[in-house]
Amino acid sequence: MRIVCIGGGPAGLTFALLMKKLDPGHDVTVVERNRPYDTFGWGVVFSDATMENLRRWDEETAGAIEASFSHWDDIVLEFKGHAIRSGGHGFVGIGRKRLLNILQARCEALGVELLFDREVRSDDEFPDADLIVASDGINSTIRAKYADTFRPDIVTRPNRFIWLGTKKLYDAFTFVFEKTEHGWFQAHVYKFDAETSTFIVECPEHVWLAHGLDKLDAEASIAFCEHLFARHLQGARLMSNARHLRGSAWLNFQRIRCERWWVDNGRQPVVLMGDAVHTAHFAIGSGTKLALEDAIELARDFKARADAEGEVSPSDLPALLARYQETRAIDVLRLQNAAWNAMEWFEVCGERYCDQLDPEQFMYSLLTRSQRISHENLRLRDAGWLEGYERWFSKRDASAGAGSPRQPEHPRGGQRREERGSPPVPPMFTPFAVRSVTLKNRVVVSPMAQYSAVDGTVGDYHLVHLGARAMGGAALVMCEMTCTSADGRITPGCPGLYTDAQRDAWARIVDWVHDHTDAKIGMQLGHAGAKGATHLGWEGIDQPLTSGGWPLISASPQQYLPGVSDWSRAMTRADMDRVLHDFTACARRAADAGFDWLELHCAHGYLLSSFISPLTNRREDEYGGPLENRLRFPLEVFAAVRAAWPEHLPMSVRISAHDWVEGGITPPEAVAIARAFKAAGADLIDCSSGQVSKEEKPTYGRMWQTPFSDRIRNEAGIATIAVGAISEADHVNSIIAAGRADLCAVARPHLANPAWTLTEAARIGYTAIAWPAPYRSAKPQLEANFQRERAQRTQESSK
């Protein structure tokens, strides 16, 4: 078979040599615009898994690469005058030049024809080829030519970066952060041979423009970077070797993915490979790895076909290439997603983390930036560093109040304090103080409607349900949405606080929780608005009542389920006054009932949420239009409730931080919403999302709403509650430790297991947690069972 690779980068060269090795009868040519052994770029990094993969296919190449590797294990952060080091991260790096030289030499040895110094303008130049591989890099001419078929999705990212090198040698993958009068710059630095390190400098576009870097040529840009990082370079120079770049040497990363990876041009198939078909941001340094793995996969597909059929003929190629795309697309997507998170972290860190977080927590946030590395992964990598961090975290918490922006000066810890020599307290089990309330840990039982009240009055069901969860180890048990009037209920089974009898029924539960547990109990007040008068959850959620319903009100007339729900009518000012009065009266009753915490429900499309979202608020008066107007009524309610609720007790506000619908609330607006509630006196924002419109298209996944909490906490400077698919202690520890939230609300796992927190503590081996006295005999048994499981897992993984 005659194969032509357009572009002699890692993808084209590796595929060429593997195919020639597979069958010396193949006629394989690589056409490259550069001269032989002439390339640019600094070090590239790989994982051990990629090398293992390559070794299976070509021992010689893998051996030669390995002989030239620089290994390093540690990550170092140089930030605000601190240098923090953590180990166990295991990278290998090699100079791009060296890598290409090895691949070129191996191609030559195997008999691949290498044509250098030849610019390919079109695949038409190779009419005799059976297969053309377009391995022509990020700016692929071939991808552009067949864009209608490949349908590339190219996203240009906002940060600017410049690839530089230095002769200063770094013994760890080093991240350096420097602040200027216009903002933060960061450098990603790693050694890749005996005398050189890669030094990539990156900053947001606005910082780059503010420094006039758009007007500087490569030389002046280098001088700027040398000056900026002088403290770290200690006299070493920075160098560029990107002679191909004219004008500014600063680039924007382009994330590329293609819907289709190959095309039949009428003569032969043309297949994309490497950067031509996908790119991965250097934040996790995997572009070369992906290129090599593409080449290996396509070679593997050829071999599998040849093994099965004796040989591969041109007619086999369409099926073979389809399989190549199918297999690779999954791995590539996974890696691109991780790279995306890491890339975004570097794009926002200047605004969101650099000024907000202490160096220790900043390091934790940096290490977990791709969100693929959790608290327990960090323990596996460097247990000593993690323990030190846990001690730092709980000590800071004890002395400065949990690190949230609104901590009182002297929080009273409900948890047993760490003693010298005792194991550190995991972040999940550190106390959290707000106003006069100290939560013993960071776990909240998220509010969950139970549809089991009678005429709005809670009873034995709620006593058992909430009582069990209060005994289960969570610090705060939130009641379900409790409605401010009979016509503010979601269903006839929803509870209220609109009568004194309802207050007394709640007081019985609150007293029980206080008398028998050390958990706090919170009230969530809400009005269902247009989502009211529906069936009990399990009898048809959101379906309108067929009888016994009531008229609905909301910001503007709407049907929550188009064509199905009852229409709501727009509230008049008189309606607002009544609702305001109801909320205030309920807040007083909540205080009288003895609740420790009050949450105002402004999420999920209910009444207050219907004012905030532009999807449901179409008013033309001072309560509609810009966000400031849409927030007016919810803020009026907040202010009235805050005034009625005791000063010394905390208030949180639950919001939908993302409507997941075009034209709806987005995370940047959620930050503005949080700022408005913060200014009004809210202590925390409970960051939920969605349920505002049936058009929503949420992206689910583990901890899927935590990014909203992270953004709100660190941009609006208010403590937050993260919620949504937080289902393991490892999740809670990772979120709290990284400063992505102050509390984690856990809903469905608490339906499955009221003692979720106690169970998770035992699962991770944290034994310094108090169990309810009558349950204590179960504690050592559960802990021993989990201990055995952990030992077994360790034994299995070390086999």
Ligand SMILES: Cc1cc2nc3c(=O)[nH]c(=O)nc-3n(C[C@H](O)[C@H](O)[C@H](O)COP(=O)(O)OP(=O)(O)OC[C@H]3O[C@@H](n4cnc5c(N)ncnc54)[C@H](O)[C@@H]3O)c2cc1C
């Ligand atoms: C200049 C450069 C420097 C880099 N430096 C680093 C680094 O230091 N660290 C890191 O981790 N990653 C680096 N990367 C990214 C990483 O190397 C890529 O993800 C990886 O190289 C992808 O391999 P590839 O073979 O798909 O594409 P490339 O390595 O881009 O190779 C494509 C090749 O095709 C050639 N070519 C393109 N068009 C034509 C044409 N029309 N005719 C003939 N030849 C053509 C190019 O000259 C190039 O040699 C760099 C990329 C580039 C282009």
Ligand SMILES: Cc1cc2nc3c(=O)[nH]c(=O)nc-3n(C[C@H](O)[C@H](O)[C@H](O)COP(=O)(O)O)c2cc1C
């Ligand atoms: C049965 C059930 C009832 C819920 N009722 C409420 C509620 O009354 N108020 C509220 O704000 N959220 C309510 N939610 C949403 C949860 O509080 C939580 O935000 C959501 O379930 C995501 O968390 P999870 O992934 O841990 O379940 C409810 C969720 C469930 C499963």
